[in-house]
Amino acid sequence: MSNTPELNCKPAMGLAEFVTLMAFMTSLVALSIDAMLPALNQIGLALGTEDPHQTHLIVSLFFFGMAIGQLFYGPFADSKGRRAAVLSGVIIFAIGTVICLVANSLTMLLVGRVIQAFGVSGPRVATLALIRDQYQGNAMARVMSFIMMVFILVPMIAPIIGQTVLTFFNWRHIFSLFLVITLFIGIWFYQRQPETLPIERRKPFSWKQLVISSKYILTHIQVMGYTLAMGMIFGAFLAYLSTSQTIFQTIYQTGNLFPAYFALLAFSVGFASFANGILVVRHGMKKLSNWALVGLLIFSALLLCLTVNQNGVPPLWQLVSLLFPMFFCVGILFGNLNSMAMQPLGEMAGLGAAIIGSLSSLMSVPIAIFIGDYISHSITPVVIGFIVFGGLSLLFVSIANRQAD
Template sequence: MSQSTLVKPALGIFEFVCLMALMTSLVALSIDAMLPAMNQIGADLGSDSQQQIHLIVSIFFIGMAFGQLFFGPFADARGRRETILVGLLVFAVGTVICMLSESMEVMLLGRLIQAFGVSGPRIAAMAVIRDQFVGESMARVMSFIMVVFILMPMLAPLVGQSVLIWFSWRHIFTLFLVVALIAGVWFFVRQPETLPKEKRKPFTWKVLYQSTRYILTHKAVMGYSIAMGCIFGAFLAYLSASQTIFQTIYQTGEQFPLIFALLAGSIGLASFFNGALVMRLGMHLLCHSALLCSIVFSLALLAVVFAYAGVPPLSVFVGTLFVGFFFIGVLFGNLNAMAMQPLGAMAGLGAAIIGSISSLLSVPVALIIDAYLIDNVYPIAIGFAVFCSLATVAARWATSTRMN
């Protein structure tokens, strides 16, 4: 899609960034606000398996993978606004099921429905951004959105901890409903539809097959999507096991949300840095530099963990992660923008398939890593080393096909 065919943004860049960040941050809120409560939820719902408790986070990404496959074609056929409406309604149903659950099985079912629904706002928001921006401009907007978006992972565990102090964990889901309502009302009052009816693609199996085949055989799209899945898989292993790492292995108690916020702040700092420089240096240079640095980080983390027999001092472990997460923060916005760049004519389906590929790849990666996490952080260090390296290989492959 050429720059001249892009829809002209209707909102100022500041309001647009804040709105899109809030819309997409429902995903982060639904994950990170749960972290302080996971052990309590497991105890209340009769689960004594840490692996099953970790599924409260991991299974969310499975639901998102299938939700994105549904809402991608839906967004291209019915428009961005209707996609957000349907997604928020499904999200609300899943949230109520979680709130009223009396067993871990019902909780996990609710989380699947929640994740399926939240895929609607996420896909529609990505498509709205792609409708109005492309290339480095999109990477710049995505980086600024990540700055606002990252406030949610920083604040959500603190909010979840506060809810646990004053109320029960069930009211964390009340919070989700309130934020979803605010995001929905703001979007429908302020953001016009960015996909006119004459540009919509009516759903047919033939069109779906042709579009999907194009995306799955586009080497640059697939290479960057696989790279994103590898990087996020290693990060998801840390994310879903973060309470086990900091509250069980390191015994940090109520300091856990503060440590989590500090590490999330590194990703926010990277996103701000990327947004400021991507127009000047280009997303490819920044991305491939960050990939190389991520390998250096993972090897340093591996050396530190082995030097201290699997449990380095908390300050050393957190300090190393803080540096490494900066490079991972540079990767998140750029890899997604680079994968989306060739897909302007099918932004909804493109965002869906890219998101699904990265999710379906990252969840097994995270589950494999976390299965070995018991009383040391060897699995986390090894996971970052292996999958940062694989991500670099995938991105190099995508770049070589792009240049040929």
């Protein structure tokens, strides 16, 4: 048996091909969520579920599966290698997709969605590790900026893709499309991407070390303050995301224009991520996060006033005009809160990323389900959710900032 590290078994890809493949893998999460949104009503009718609150779980439970998956794949990618994490995740995602494709009940579909989400956590976690293994400093920032350009576009076009499939086929073929894309990505990765973590650098899994490291992370006030803030903001945003089809197609009767409105608001989040990369150099993460939280609360309060004055349904142009700056603030918060939570972790960055991502996702799901249960003929619950959980986030960020200082 050869002692040559697996790292050298296959030729490395060029930059353009590497960036394209990594962008496809990171975008699989957004595609799996947002392409489903136009189909929620059809799925409910086909599977005998008329209550839209039940179909909202198709989105929110996906994040529950990802929360569990990230906890598993964080240590797995460090102990078994990046290729094992990606390829096993792709296989599990494909199995979940097949279950969704043949589901004859909402329960079976939801089980498939959780399995999908668990599987997609492998490529999600390993992609960042692959980039970190091969690039550093400005080179890494350059690669990430190229990937983010694609990552920003996918949430904008995914509902359009889903709507297009529905126009010519039925909702099951959205999962057929997922399966084709997943197999394509899996084969491409298997054939072209070498292992970037040689055997001698892998960290054997240890329950003892996991407990010690997890205890340190979970009791670190600064880390937990930012993580709790992120989970609450994401919970309010997930409530919008999972009910967006109900808001635009049921309450506002936008019909096939729903993907266009969704894309416009998704652009706000994506543009904020791009702008943050420029602004953070000048103003710093703490200041930007404070500004974004205050801005979110101000715009949410304005929208609540309009909502109350219009019996829960303000004119569509007013809704979109205020959601756009609200989501810009959310986009600023996503990257900065995660980065500030990661700052104190140093050598525990891999496990820290898994715990932070998992905990914030686990927090967001019950928040989103709670808010979504009150959505029927009014957008008021979503707006109140942003105010309440935005205010709590500001409190936790203030506590974390004081600890950091």
